[in-house]
Amino acid sequence: MxxxxxxxxxxxxxxxxxxxxxxxxxxxxxxxxxxxxxxxxxxxxxxxxxxxxxxxxxxxxxxxxxxxxxxxxxxxxxxxxxxxxxxxxxxxxxxxxxxxxxxxxxxxxxxxxxxxxxxxxxxxxxxxxxxxxxxxxxxxxxxxxxxxxxxxxxxxxxxxxxxxxxxxxxxxxxxxxxxxxxxxxxxxAQHPVPGHNAPQVSAAGYGWDVKWLPSGFMATDSQQRNAGRKTYTDGLAVFSVFIEALDREIRPGEGVVQAGSTTSYSRGMALSGDPVLVTVVGEVPVNTARMVADSVKWVR
Missing domain, CATH: 2.50.20.10 (Lipoprotein localisation LolA/LolB/LppX)
Structure with a gap:
């Protein structure tokens, strides 16, 4: 008691x-x-x-x-x-x-x-x-x-x-x-070893990381530096972050699609001078997805 x-x-x-x-x-x-x-x-x-x-x-x-x-x-x-x-x-x-x-x-x-x-x-x-x-x-x-x-x-x-x-x-x-x-x-549906055969993305030998997450969220699998996708959960909600290296810069802006509780948020940005497309997809509000995308950085 x-x-x-x-x-x-x-x-x-x-x-x-x-x-x-x-x-x-x-x-x-x-x-x-x-x-x-x-x-x-x-x-x-x-x-x-x-x-x-x-x-x-x-x-x-x-x-x-x-x-x-x-x-x-x-x-x-x-x-x-x-x-x-x-x-x-x-x-x-x-x-x-x-x-x-x-x-x-x-x-x-x-x-x-x-x-x-x-x-x-x-x-x-x-x-x-x-x-x-x-x-x-x-x-x-x-x-x-x-x-x-x-x-x-x-x-x-x-x-x-x-x-x-x-x-x-x-x-x-x-x-x-x-x-x-x-x-x-x-x-x-497959059940691969976490990180095994994951799509890779890199620029000039860098990996990437998500520098801000809502409190309580943790990675669902091992976080390879150069994986093209990383997924996080707090036990109830799940979202994934995707990054795609581009061969040229795209016009600045953002795109948002919402279907029920699922948000798909995309924006082009330059990381250390390299053009990339970052997309956040999952069961979170738009502002959460935007803040996660803004926090993506290249890391050595």
């Missing part, structure tokens, strides 16, 4: 019940077999319907996602090792961090728990995630009370505007069904 009170005082966002549910949600992807249909909506009109399957067997996970609308594309990731825990999942498992006096993701978000609605026939618990600063979005999550599986989530922008929504319309815990609907285009 005293440890819980001390943690709450040191980390105002560290609601003990919310932390327990976040941990359970992060572990559910390694423990639960399921098959279902989900809807994904951006804005008022753009909605996609997808069939998803996930199975855990022999120390690996296999999953597939097939569009039931649009082009009918399918993505399959097979035999992903259970002992490969990605940084985003690690950041959500913060119970031990709080016990050790560290706030983890609770330093950058405030969490609260209420009774959830019924989603796909399942009773849910609702986790309200409020951003601690202007550099990230908020979330409203509905988790299965039995398994911790994320059943529904809404990404919230300024003024509590719903930017995008994801939810299960139908869900079964009966194991895998990786055949499912017909697909026009199938992509087998």
């Amino acid at each position: 005293l440890a819980s009170l001390a943690a709450s005082a040191a980390c105002p966002g560290a609601d003990s019940e919310a932390i327990k549910w976040l941990d359970k949600m992060s572990r559910s992807v390694h423990q639960v077999n399921y098959h279902g249909v989900v809807t994904f909506q951006r804005g008022e009109e753009d909605m996609q319907v997808m069939q998803v399957s996930h199975s855990v067997t022999d120390g690996t996970t296999t999953e597939s996602m097939t569009q039931l609308t649009g082009q009918g594309a399918k993505v399959v990731r097979a035999e992903h090792p259970l002992d490969c825990i990605h940084p985003g999942h690690k950041l959500l498992r913060i119970g031990d961090d709080i016990s050790a006096g560290e706030c983890g993701v609770a330093e950058h978000y405030r969490f609260s728990v209420t009774d959830g609605e019924r989603v796909a026939g399942r009773k849910a618990v609702r986790i309200i995630v409020a951003p601690g600063d202007m550099y990230r979005y908020g979330y409203v999550m509905e988790l299965d009370r039995r398994t911790g599986l994320l059943l529904k989530t809404a990404t919230m922008g300024r003024g509590d505007k719903v930017l995008e929504k994801f939810q299960f319309a139908d869900l079964s815990y009966k194991g895998k069904d990786l055949e499912g609907a017909d697909a026009n285009l199938v992509h087998e």
